[in-house]
Amino acid sequence: MRLYALVFLLSVLLPLNKSLLGGLKFHGGEKPIVQRTSYNVFGTRSVSFTNKFDIEFNISLYPTTEIGYIIRIKNEKSNRIYNLYYDAQGDDYKFEFNEEGKDNLIYARIARKELINLHWFKMKLSFDLVNDSIKLTIHNRKFGIGNVDLPNTYYPIVLFGKSDHIIDVPSFAIKDLSIGNNEKYIFPLKESEGSIVYNKKGQAIGKVTNPEWLINDSYHWRYKTSFKSKSVAGTNYNPKKKEFYYFNDDSIYIYNVRSGKTEIKVFDKKCPVKLILGTNFIDVKNDKLYSYEVFYEGQYHGATVASLDLNTYQWTPETSQQLPTQLHHHGSFFDPDKQQYTIFGGFGSMHYSKKFFTYDIENKEWRNRDGFSGDFLSPRYFSSVGYLKEKNSVYIFGGMGNESGQQTVGRRYYYDLYKVDLNTKKITKCWQIPWNKDNVVPVRGMIVLNDSCFYTLCYPEHFSNSYLKLYRFSLIDGSNEVLGDSIPIHSDKITTNANLYYDDQLNNLYATVQEFDDDIASDLKIYSLAFPPITADEIKSYSKKGMSIAAMWMIILASISVLGIVYLVNKKIRQRRKANEAGLATLHDADGKVKALTKPNSIYLFGDFMVRNRNNKDITYLFSAKLKQVFCLILQYSAEGGITSQRLSNVLWPGRPAANVKNSRGVTINNLRKALGELDGIELIYEKGCFKIIQTNEFYCDYVRCLELISNHDFDESREELIGIITRGKFLKHSDHELYDSFKEKMEQKLEPILLLEIEKSFHAEAYQTTIDLAEALFGIDPLNSTVLSYQIKAMQRLKMTEEAMIKYQAFVIEYKNIMGTDFPHSLKSLS
Known part of the structure; x- marks a missing residue:
């Protein structure tokens, strides 16, 4: 084995010596x-x-x-x-x-x-x-x-x-x-x-x-909680109060990462800023959140910046000044000493920007921050920006754009790093690295903790369904590695965004994923990762054999003279990796409780679509949007003998010439067979003019198992299993294409009456946590069911979850008003 392999092993294992782990x-x-x-x-x-x-x-x-x-x-x-x-x-x-x-x-x-x-x-x-x-x-x-x-x-x-x-x-x-x-x-x-x-x-x-x-x-990002808003919303993290904020024009969710508790505050007066993108920043020193919009199409004469007092939750309009153009996905940083918030780059009016605009809190105005010298920093958006207060310097990484700034020229992905000295206004290009993987963009937030490296999340924004991955980049030469596992993100809309935060007191990284369906309504998910994060190889090195740090370093040092030992160590690591991948993985709910075990040879349709191969490895990425559609269509009709090739073609490729459809169908079916070939116990067959899926006991599908359970109305022994399935999330949660509508509707029609019966049974049996779980599942089917709300409120109160009951009621009232246009007619007391 060559010496560089040993050097690489040393570099991989070096982070293991950190006392925080x-x-x-x-x-x-x-x-x-x-x-x-x-x-x-x-x-x-x-x-x-x-x-x-x-x-x-x-x-x-x-x-x-x-x-x-x-x-x-x-x-x-x-x-x-x-x-x-x-x-x-x-x-x-x-x-x-x-x-x-x-x-x-x-x-x-x-x-x-x-x-x-x-x-x-x-x-x-x-x-x-x-x-x-x-x-x-x-x-x-x-x-x-x-x-x-x-x-x-x-x-x-x-x-x-x-x-x-x-x-x-x-x-x-x-x-x-x-x-x-x-x-x-x-x-x-x-x-x-x-x-x-x-x-x-x-x-x-x-x-x-x-x-x-x-x-x-x-290594594993832990899902913490999620929120929904029917109107445009913004989000941010307050490290002083350990709180995440998710706000729209009439209310704000406050999630405390230390306690895990959520509050909801309804504003006395709506936010003075008409929210378009929900962009905002926090002044931690003065306990204020600033909501801002840089540009409006057409005539608008209201506030463009407003501050929210995070103690009284009262809004104050600050200015009505606008910038010359919209700036989607701009980077930003805040200088707490100078009380100045600066944005860089962005996209709008068919142009990419390279300008810096600074908002001065004291003077309540935006100004163009110009006069920079040094290396050329091309116009771009989707850049990651990090601020070093001690040196009054800014780092800008990556993004997309071009040298002219004109969208019509076409865009390119950047994998470069610039340092901007705000004292001298000098721009220095630190490095540019080759990139031979799928093109990715970073999130707005960059965590710069020292003079050696920075952290940011990256993802391929050009895929509807993709994954965020945490990268650590060297500030010196751009060398990088992926840390932790990945976070799913659905990025069909330009307003979809993600961000990264770091709390140095709690030693945690936090990621937010805000997904939009129509540029207005959004879902926010919050995840946490313990700091310092580690690589896939590192998590596997912490095997059940308990190899100590000292022992590993002894092996590594001995390997300098005896390279054969290095080979043995690598061999053991590979064996452990194989053993770990064959084991069971766990899914957790918002409180971190184990909710269900994923199985090898399995496909999950409740909640996030997931596929696990025979070694229990997540291979969801093999299923493109089209393969997922084909699989679900065939699975839906398999119980009825299958779906004809003609019907499959009409649903998936309506209006296309028959010759073209036949070729597309053949390629898609072959790709689906190839993907399903990674699993045992499931097979896609063509029989009597129909495509259908057959399966054995080796294969598990939560949809199929759910049908088996609800077909037996007396399922006392399997009640917990059913709850485990449905509380994983809404059926085909992120599958919004119209071809899924009938599949969802049929499933919900079968589930709803049974769940309504079970929620009543569980409440009278004093199984209150089960009642709460069933209520959440039913809200996924009928979000305005007052009977379900009543059972959930009463169950929470029996468990002394008074605060949670109040939050649930207030969220329901807001949702009811948004959808129905009238006030919810029942008080919290009347539901108790």
Whole structure:
């Protein structure tokens, strides 16, 4: 193996040494008892320490459940047990270290504001066996007690989370655990799967039940929540308040990423700006959101910039000034010290722009920021822009456009980076790189964290259905790599947009995807990814064998002289990759709860269309819009004996000459057979003049399984399976072509009466969470069903979800007014 292969391996594994990665998250009181997390650090192994020992770890606290026991320490040689109890109810964090069943030994009270923005902080328990004292250290705050009567030699059994009869567990996570004195047991807790825990040397020590390994959150984008608006809406993130905003002219959704809770505020007075694109920026220092539109077609004399006070939610018009032209997909940055917001580039009036326009908050006016010198920066849109406050410099990456700025000349994709020094107004071209993959554009947001690299999301905007991928680019030479998995995006409209945000306190990246169907109504989805993100190769290297960072570096260093070891390491990684791809993947709901398991050889039509091959790899990308249409048509008619070739042709290629249609149909059918060839248990056949799909038990389709379940009206044993299918999302969720209409309608006609019956049954059986889940599925069929709303509101109130019930009611009222044009006639109290 050549030396460059070793260098590449070093560069790939280097990010693994970052202390922010990994951790073990504990499920607490938000889960049923059987699903709560329990971690026995030493398992069946007996260990002992003389004179002293410490238990030290990093801890992260979650708001989901803020009360319960974090750790228990037993002694094999005595009946004395110590525990650490945590209570975050109220304004302070309270920690009580107790001798279990006897007395409180240490009481620590820390102001919430001191810890709330610390994603991780140190916690340490020190046992001085000679001087009979115990100390508790929490983020550099020390608490202690003496005269505890400790043995000179201690045989600890260390338990985190649920253990024995102790079932009150908070939501928390730990990592970098070490126990001992001069001789320490060190547990990085960076496994990606399994219930066996390994120490730093790679030895299997200890066991955990119901774990959530956080290393996966650095690779898999986690879906958080989604919102809808029937009118034009804008979105943004406030890192100070940890809130996402999704606003239109009459209301705003406020989603807190820390608590996972959503509020909705209806404005007393509508936004003074007539929203066209929903563009906006946030002044964090003054708690204001600014909505702006740069240009209007025709006569418009209203406000073009307005500020929203994020404490009172009152709008204030700022200016009515317009720019000379519309600027779709411009880049932007905000200087909080100068109180200036600057946009760059954009597309409008058949031209690409290369101008900088700055809005001055104090003077309430736009001005052309000119006078730049240096390298030529061609007109473009879809550029990614990042601002370095410390150096008062801006980086501009990529986009589309041309040197003349005229659309009629044609456009080209750019893969270049420019640095703009705002002090000297000098533009410097940093690099331009070749691109041999599908053409992509970046999102507006660029995260520049240091002088070496930046992060942005890229996607091929010229495909209706594609994927956003996170890239890390070198600022020095443009070398890059893809991090994390991908995020689906439907980009038929020019108003569709995505963005990337970074919260350095929570160590999280956030992505927003706002999809438009008609340039007015939009859906917003929010995703999160733990920082720093990792590559596909890196996530696979965290195998269930628990290879430690130290062990990997020893292997790598040894490989410099013994290249054969490198080969063995690569071979093992490939084997693990193959094993991982053959495993089951999980789907999560907005709260991160496991909703369903994806299966090999499967196709999902509820929610996002998805296809998994025989190795459980996602091969949805093989199914173009046309292949998806053909598959769904044939599947729909297969139960009736199939669909004739003539009918298939008339639906898919109406009005086309027969000869042309025959050729197109043949190519499409062959491509569909090729794609389905990646799965076992399913086959597309042509029999008696009809195309139809046949399948065996090896193949799974949620649509087919749903029909099987609802055909049996007494499905008590399979109720949870049905709920798992329908709560994945609306049937053919993003499939809006008219040829799907009858398919959707027939499915909804079969589902609705059964679900209405089941929602009533579940409520009277006091299965309130099931009632809520069924209601969401029914709203996908009939969004204005007041009976369903009543059941959902009452179920939420029975579960003490008072705030959620209020939000649901307010959202329903707004939706009702938008569609019906009149006020909803029932109060929240009348539905309770």
